[in-house]
Amino acid sequence: xxxxxxxxxxxxxxxxxxxxxxxxxxxxxxxxxxxxxxxxxxxxxxxxxxxxxxxxxxxxxxxxxxxxxxxxxxxxxxxxxxxxxxxxxxxxxxxxxxxxxxxxxxxxxxxxxxxxxxxxxxxxxxxxxxxxxxxxxxxxxxxxxxxxxxxxxxxxxxxxxxxxxxxxxxxxxxxxxxxxxxxxxxxxxxxxxxxxxxxxxxxxxxxxxxxxxxxxxxxxxxxxxxxxxxx
Numbered sequence: 001x002x003x004x005x006x007x008x009x010x011x012x013x014x015x016x017x018x019x020x021x022x023x024x025x026x027x028x029x030x031x032x033x034x035x036x037x038x039x040x041x042x043x044x045x046x047x048x049x050x051x052x053x054x055x056x057x058x059x060x061x062x063x064x065x066x067x068x069x070x071x072x073x074x075x076x077x078x079x080x081x082x083x084x085x086x087x088x089x090x091x092x093x094x095x096x097x098x099x100x101x102x103x104x105x106x107x108x109x110x111x112x113x114x115x116x117x118x119x120x121x122x123x124x125x126x127x128x129x130x131x132x133x134x135x136x137x138x139x140x141x142x143x144x145x146x147x148x149x150x151x152x153x154x155x156x157x158x159x160x161x162x163x164x165x166x167x168x169x170x171x172x173x174x175x176x177x178x179x180x181x182x183x184x185x186x187x188x189x190x191x192x193x194x195x196x197x198x199x200x201x202x203x204x205x206x207x208x209x210x211x212x213x214x215x216x217x218x219x220x221x222x223x224x225x226x227x228x229x230x231x
Contacts, residue, residue, distance in 0.1 A: 167207055176228070
């Protein structure tokens with residue numbers, strides 16, 4: 001089995017070296033770039049199974065780089081984890097809306113980042129596996145088709161990241177059941193995934209915005225978590 005390739009796009013040489021050392025025991029093939037342009041070149045030449053992308057990059061910033069990655073059909077399914085010193089909600093939501101699968105706020109623990117990369121690689125492997133026995137889920141005009149790995153609202157196909165797809169699939173396949181934030185993360189990322197309640201709220205907010213009219217189907221249950229309201 002070939003090694004998973006992880007592309008690190010980070011202009012801080014010290015962080016690059018720290019991550020390379022932390023990742024050395026994982027068996028991943030590491031690619032390193034200091035700018036968005038260099039990262040896109042490595043992606044073009046070598047491909048990648050996961051991208052760690054800093055937002056504050058010289059020249060083309062991380063959000064513009066992310067947009068270019070997600071515009072290419074061959075790279076669209078590659079999970080991207082944003083690494084940012086800007087922990088404000090609008091910055092994070094902007095990245096998630098552009099297609100990022102996850103994010104970490106600097107300074108972060110390399111162990112936390114490793115756990116998130118593992119989860120992203122696991123989702124990528126599961127999404128490329130045999131889905132012939134999966135179902136097509138429907139709620140009003142909203143359809144989740146796991147055979148096509150596609151979300152649609154009426155005749156419009158919605159553009160969701162792999163994490164958002166997995167979260168919506170969990171909701172729509174368990175209509176009217178209230179889930180805590182920990183239960184949602186365990187269902188989407190697996191048990192013991194390092195994340196805060198606020199991170200879950202931000203990702204649900206980004207999912208709602210992408211779902212547009214259908215976003216209201218995901219209800220906040222104050223003090224508990226979230227549920228998907230069946231029509």
